[in-house]
Amino acid sequence: MTGEQGLRERKRQRTHDAISAAAISLFVERGFDRVSVAEVAAAAEVSKPTLFKYFATKEDLVLHRIADHRGESARVVHGRHPGEAPLAALRRHFLDGLDRHDPVTGLNDDPQVLAYHGMVFSTPSLAARLAGHAAAEEAALADALDDAAGTRRDERGRPAAGARPDGLTGRLAAAQIVAAQRVLARDNWRRLTEGRTATRAHPEAVAAADHAFTLLGAGLAPYRG
Structure with missing residues (x-):
């Protein structure tokens, strides 16, 4: 892996972790069914399309932790x-x-x-x-x-x-x-x-x-x- 590829992968992982952390925090605080994907995206400061590039479904935002x-x-x-x-x-x-x-x-x-x-x-x-x-x-x-x-x-x-x-x-x-x-x-x-x-x-x-x-x-x- 080149230095540029490594940098892209680290940035991708940081975005992935930020979305996950925002989702789990909101879900635990307010309940899974009471938080929309749009709210998660806003809290993570990404767009909905970007969020879905990392997590295919709302449930994946939670269950990826057991992957x-x-x-x-x-x-x-x-x-x-x-x-x-x-x-x-x-x-x-x-x-x-x-x-x-x-x-x-x-x-x-x-x-x-x-x-x-x-x-x-x-x-x-x-x-x-x-x-x-x-x-x-x-x-x-x-x-x-x-x-x-x-x-x-x-x-x-x-x-x-x-x-x-x-x-x-x-x-x-x-x-x-x-x-x-x-x-x-x-x-x-x-x-x-x-x-x-x-x-x-x-x-x-x-x-x-x-x-x-x-x-x-x-x-x-x-x-x-």
Whole structure:
């Protein structure tokens, strides 16, 4: 990348971040449905056409913040440690997220993060888009689990027990794992909205995650190792 290209990219990123910050601030303050795209553009000091060059829809102004987490579970499975079972890798990753107070785990008590989650959970159009992201996450994770099961063989070289060639096992497993992670994150957010700090809620969040992944492991034999 040349110096001029790098400068253009930095300017583009600054504009992107300014629009996002203005949108989130207005949405949290007044409610997603009570703020127009024109008002966001005015607050960010850009035109509406410029705004739509960066964000295709109003919902994208909010949900782009989770873009870095798209396909994350699948990446964890693909990048797991040598000899580590997929479910063990996912469990480790979620617990690590709790330790870091990663917002995606729900265990982050920054007021802006709490307000952001509250807005997403309480706005039907955002919740619907979030469900769409969850479906895509399930599909990617199912493929990753199928790949993992396909590489595991018994002493006679046969596929791992419980794996099915039609991908049903992977799809069922992915649906359960993504649902469990969603429930855990929502419960962590609820604990914080009740007044607990992330530090105080951490032990309960870890215990809940351990319980959830233990239950998953009891039924997902092909992926627990």
